[in-house]
Amino acid sequence: MKETENIFLTLINQHKAIIHKISKIYMNDAEEQRDLFQEMVLQLWKAYPSFKGNSKFTTWMYRVCLNTAIIYFKKDSRKVDKTPLDGNIDVIDVNENEGKEEKLACLYAAVQELNGIEKALIFLFLENQSHREIAENLGISEVNARVKLNRTKEKLQFIIKKNGYEF
Template identity: 70%
Template structure:
């Protein structure tokens, strides 16, 4: 195997959780999530020659994965099941792992009701990205990222309340 391929596959393996999370944010159905996962990996491979190493691989990966998800979502003409999924934005430490999984499922359902940019904002927020990092990943100003994120968190909380998923 070529060295470039080995390095790429190692990076993908070390950061595959990012791809899975993006796929869950944008697609409700597990088969669609898998399709999106594969599409993201393919786009990362195509774009890999342009990765200069001036930022961390994971930072570059966020940008490619989110852009791919947005394009994939726009191409996908199927209606997303709006059956609500959500949980509090700040994911607390739950003693019962079943309860934690259930609340995460609610969060993902609620996120399905957000638009593509809002999903990206929440995803990056849940990945503990700073306002500056969010702005860089989305190509917007830091102030704009902060404002949009606050509005998106408020919108997500309203979706959670509307659907009766408050805990």
């Protein structure tokens, strides 16, 4: 048991950036991001005995974390006092080398307006995953992944323009 736990913790530490990115895409508030991060690690631990090594650990990890985030996001969105955006984001005028944090904040703010599956698609796209890998991680066909991703990118562009986030 101790060896299994050590292997699991090593793998989580090697790939914790994935969990951080997913929690940031699904939750706007830092405290909620930490809560989601903890929930994903818990679900990974619970599901770890089912990992047989038939796929890469990161592929399995993406699937567990994204499913956990989607479920968590749906539960969180039912709360009445939660709003995905604070509405106080201004248009940003920056040169190429400055304002990366602001640009990233605008992207995350725009992504908050997407639904759970769309967030997963954009996350996997930003992780430079192929259509085949996205399909595998989400359990859909490659054609479906391509179509959904294109629609989601168009929707995200619309949100960015609508809210004046263009950069």
